[in-house]
Amino acid sequence: MEAFTTHTGRAVPLRRSNVDTDQIIPAHWLKKVTRDGFEDGLFEAWRKDPAFVLNQEVYKGATVLVAGPDFGTGSSREHAVWALQNYGFKAVISSRFADIFRGNSLKNGLLTVVLPQETVDRLQKLAETDPTAEVTVDLVGRQVRAEGITADFELDENARWRLLEGLDDISLTLREESSIVGYEANRPSFKPRTVEV
Amino acid sequence: MGRTLAEKVWDDHVVRRAEGEPDLLFIDLHLLHEVTSPQAFDGLRKAGRQVRRTDLTIATEDHNTPTLDIDKPIADPVSRTQLETLRKNCAEFGVRLHPLGDVEQGVVHVVGPQLGLTQPGTTVVCGDSHTSTHGAFGALAFGIGTSQVEHVLATQTLPLAPFKTMAITVEGELPDGVTAKDLILAIIARIGTGGGQGYVLEYRGSAIEKLSMEARMTICNMSIEAGARAGMIAPDATTFDYLRGRDHAPADGADWDAAVAYWKTLRTDDDAVFDAEVVIDASELAPFVTWGTNPGQGAPLSSSVPDPASYEDVSERFAAEKALEYMGLTAGQPLREIAVDTVFVGSCTNGRIEDLRSAAATLEGRKVADGVRMLVVPGSVRVSLEAVAEGLDKVFTAAGAEWRHAGCSMCLGMNPDQLAPGERSASTSNRNFEGRQGKGGRTHLVSPQVAAATAVLGHLASPADLSDADVRTPAGAR
Numbered sequence A: 001m002e003a004f005t006t007h008t009g010r011a012v013p014l015r016r017s018n019v020d021t022d023q024i025i026p027a028h029w030l031k032k033v034t035r036d037g038f039e040d041g042l043f044e045a046w047r048k049d050p051a052f053v054l055n056q057e058v059y060k061g062a063t064v065l066v067a068g069p070d071f072g073t074g075s076s077r078e079h080a081v082w083a084l085q086n087y088g089f090k091a092v093i094s095s096r097f098a099d100i101f102r103g104n105s106l107k108n109g110l111l112t113v114v115l116p117q118e119t120v121d122r123l124q125k126l127a128e129t130d131p132t133a134e135v136t137v138d139l140v141g142r143q144v145r146a147e148g149i150t151a152d153f154e155l156d157e158n159a160r161w162r163l164l165e166g167l168d169d170i171s172l173t174l175r176e177e178s179s180i181v182g183y184e185a186n187r188p189s190f191k192p193r194t195v196e197v
Numbered sequence B: 001m002g003r004t005l006a007e008k009v010w011d012d013h014v015v016r017r018a019e020g021e022p023d024l025l026f027i028d029l030h031l032l033h034e035v036t037s038p039q040a041f042d043g044l045r046k047a048g049r050q051v052r053r054t055d056l057t058i059a060t061e062d063h064n065t066p067t068l069d070i071d072k073p074i075a076d077p078v079s080r081t082q083l084e085t086l087r088k089n090c091a092e093f094g095v096r097l098h099p100l101g102d103v104e105q106g107v108v109h110v111v112g113p114q115l116g117l118t119q120p121g122t123t124v125v126c127g128d129s130h131t132s133t134h135g136a137f138g139a140l141a142f143g144i145g146t147s148q149v150e151h152v153l154a155t156q157t158l159p160l161a162p163f164k165t166m167a168i169t170v171e172g173e174l175p176d177g178v179t180a181k182d183l184i185l186a187i188i189a190r191i192g193t194g195g196g197q198g199y200v201l202e203y204r205g206s207a208i209e210k211l212s213m214e215a216r217m218t219i220c221n222m223s224i225e226a227g228a229r230a231g232m233i234a235p236d237a238t239t240f241d242y243l244r245g246r247d248h249a250p251a252d253g254a255d256w257d258a259a260v261a262y263w264k265t266l267r268t269d270d271d272a273v274f275d276a277e278v279v280i281d282a283s284e285l286a287p288f289v290t291w292g293t294n295p296g297q298g299a300p301l302s303s304s305v306p307d308p309a310s311y312e313d314v315s316e317r318f319a320a321e322k323a324l325e326y327m328g329l330t331a332g333q334p335l336r337e338i339a340v341d342t343v344f345v346g347s348c349t350n351g352r353i354e355d356l357r358s359a360a361a362t363l364e365g366r367k368v369a370d371g372v373r374m375l376v377v378p379g380s381v382r383v384s385l386e387a388v389a390e391g392l393d394k395v396f397t398a399a400g401a402e403w404r405h406a407g408c409s410m411c412l413g414m415n416p417d418q419l420a421p422g423e424r425s426a427s428t429s430n431r432n433f434e435g436r437q438g439k440g441g442r443t444h445l446v447s448p449q450v451a452a453a454t455a456v457l458g459h460l461a462s463p464a465d466l467s468d469a470d471v472r473t474p475a476g477a478r
């Protein structure tokens, strides 16, 4: 995974609540067997509308998505995270994320930042009034900064460390091999098995 | 202090616990399907890793599979590639697979329980949010992303952040004609699509204890639609009876006895404290349908499309406005007057034998209204065979419905079963998101009974709205 320390870029205001992963990347895109090439599927239905925020010239190349509450609900598809990354987003800011989406994002190095709705509103307003305004998402200092806005955010220490170092979760877990073997040795015999071994 | 059911199951699976780190949990059962696994197997291959426990892993094909002409090559080359990729991966890594055409094939959340693999007190994961279904057995079951699928394949464990617990207590009797689907839709409308976020929900109370396993699965299935990490129901005699004798249930004798002795400990202690509690009076419930574009936007069938202006919360008001626009509905319109083109009975929410029985009972001797297309898609091949043995397929086809092969089908329209733009469905599935059942399609979530009554009358309706005049052939003449 790519490490995330701090990122500065322009922001896109997405003023919608409850954006589910079916909207982020529709099901027919899920037939692909790779992790890339999802950028054109991002918000596919909404992008047909010329007025949709991502279609506006001023937001081309923006890398921070400032979304409404309950972003990423619904399906567990990690493709939603890949689509956002493939399109160029490095961070998403919202007052509330769905659990599975949040977990997926942090595993892929897409930083999801939770800020109070009032701060999210101010960031959206800023991006609307001045699309060239830059927003800094600083994981080292756990802070979001933009003109006139300084907001601290929380992220649990362990997730933050993994992101900062760009650590591979599986390698970390494999260091616990002896604990896993120990646990397995004590599992009851009535636990189900899919095949005889 | 006592512990809740969820906490007990969690504690029994901790492989490693360290200060300031997420617990590492052991996973008892890992279910796979074609959509969320290819990139995970790819990751294993690149890192030169194996599947650690093939004996705790099982795969089936469901999302992309056609429900017609299943003996012919799959027309869509991209779907075909995805299925072929799963077959190749399972062969290479030694994972048991039930492909299209196999008698154990079906929607992954229907297959696990019917094989007896889903058991009380187990941890169950799948790269699919509706893994919450398995919580009906008192399992801690949740959906994971593809990176986590790879993690479980490689290590049979997952590092997980702790959850909060919420009790949803449902007391009293469900009125006639009110099903588990109506109950869960009402719960989601009450707590909201984000209301369960961060929580494991435990459904309890006298109304829950009376439910069959199928009905319990319907409820736990939709826990994710309230944003919850998982949903659970304490195992009891109903659970044990369902499991006994199934392929992978503990063998009768010492194993069965030891298992049941353990399962009986899986109840929330009297002195345990939940982080949140919701109480629902079952007797106040009525058939419930959705009018909007998320599962929380629902109302009793007897009511009307709400007025967005009536919402105090700005973002809810905006969401309701958007939803009405997308759904082509106006505030104040009675829900019963909404006409549909399509009725879908199926999915991991309502594609089990009991669901097909109740839809068939409503439909028996009646006809699907002119201009309405009704699809009945069993959740698995086993369900299909059982339905055929009971003659349910004949009831459906005699009424003019299409009897299809098992799979996810129109629940998400990855196969050819889709709504056309502007088409409106009454669907027993779990998501009414924009475009979920096909680009521009409009979905109303309903119970199997409401689905069947709606098919007969051509507009949203419950069995109580049907009169004997709708019966055109004498009941039993099948």
Ligand code: SF4
Binding pocket: B062, B063, B107, B108, B109, B128, B130, B347, B348, B349, B407, B408, B411, B412, B429, B430
């Ligand atoms: S039936 Fe629908 S909800 Fe269930 S697994 Fe299939 S696509 Fe997902």
